[in-house]
């Protein structure tokens with residue numbers, strides 16, 4: 102079988118343009134080594150430069166251009182000096198998320214040797230979790246409104262909307278993911294002691310889905326104590342699944358507990374592969390450091406590893422490529438060139454090259 106995987110490459114704005122070449126260098130090295138054929142197509146849109154030139158973030162036919170792709174490899178979007186963030190974000194990433202039904206937001210959080218966790222006493226290997234956030238519904242609905250606006254009686258309401266399908270599919274994804282991991286454990290974030298209608302219902306869905314995975318252990322924890330435990334006992338978590346809002350919070354908190362934002366990768370998945378999934382670093386375009394070639398390329402590279410893993414699931418080559426990239430990242434973090442956010446003075450390029458070299462050399 103010789104599948105060619107089509108990848109749309111969108112570097113976007115700011116340091117997205119600096120870390121993307123390092124992402125591609127690593128991904129291409131791993132693809133070569135494990136015999137994965139990639140067809141990369143670069144696009145200059147979904148960027149604020151494109152907006153400045155055309156008045157829109159993307160061309161009219163963006164969906165047609167991307168629909169045949171297997172994945173989107175995305176740098177970062179946003180340049181508030183020329184385009185307000187809500188326009189750049191809603192005009193690109195959030196469109197992909199909704200129109201390509203990328204209902205899983207997946208973020209690993211791991212501690213590494215050579216990277217100091219802000220949590221005192223945390224060492225390499227202490228934290229190794231996957232945060233699964235529901236990405237399309239829940240608390241981030243636009244259902245609601247303001248009554249008696251401008252009067253002393255003003256009332257504002259915004260509904261959380263959970264569908265059975267939307268809830269079951271994210272829970273299922275989390276349990277499937279746990280099955281592939283050593284500890285096989287899922288923590289379900291909830292707040293059923295305070296939110297009295299939707300969260301008990303969410304708990305019931307979790308119990309139902311959990312019942313179909315007897316080989317996966319699970320528990321549920323209220324979001325408040327769960328946040329506290331992320332800081333106090335992060336080593337106890339394996340897969341954590343949460344609604345859109347709770348997941349948003351946890352998926353920033355988890356990676357924050359492990360070190361710099363320059364390491365954190367993410368995937369926005371349509372697991373059924375009806376649409377392309379998107380892989381991007383958690384960080385933004387970082388205007389404050391752009392243009393100096395000092396951004397940490399690891400988040401971009403690691404996102405690329407997640408992309409290869411997702412693409413070839415089944416054949417195993419993608420998993421091997423993923424593991425080789427992560428091993429190279431670990432090795433460079435432990436004893437290799439470090440960018441400034443890690444306390445070193447290497448450039449983006451130097452750190453990226455060191456990682457790519459390890460990926461190729463191990464062949």
Ligand code: ATP
Nearest residue numbers: 179362363384385386387388389390396397398442
């Ligand atoms: P977003 O637009 O995603 O909400 P933001 O604009 O608030 O995020 P970022 O662009 O991620 O934030 O930058 C936050 C801070 O982290 C900045 O000071 C930035 O320089 C730093 N930072 C972000 N990414 C990296 C990176 N890859 N390497 C080093 N520093 C980074």
Ligand code: MG
Nearest residue numbers: 179385386387
């Ligand atoms: Mg930003």
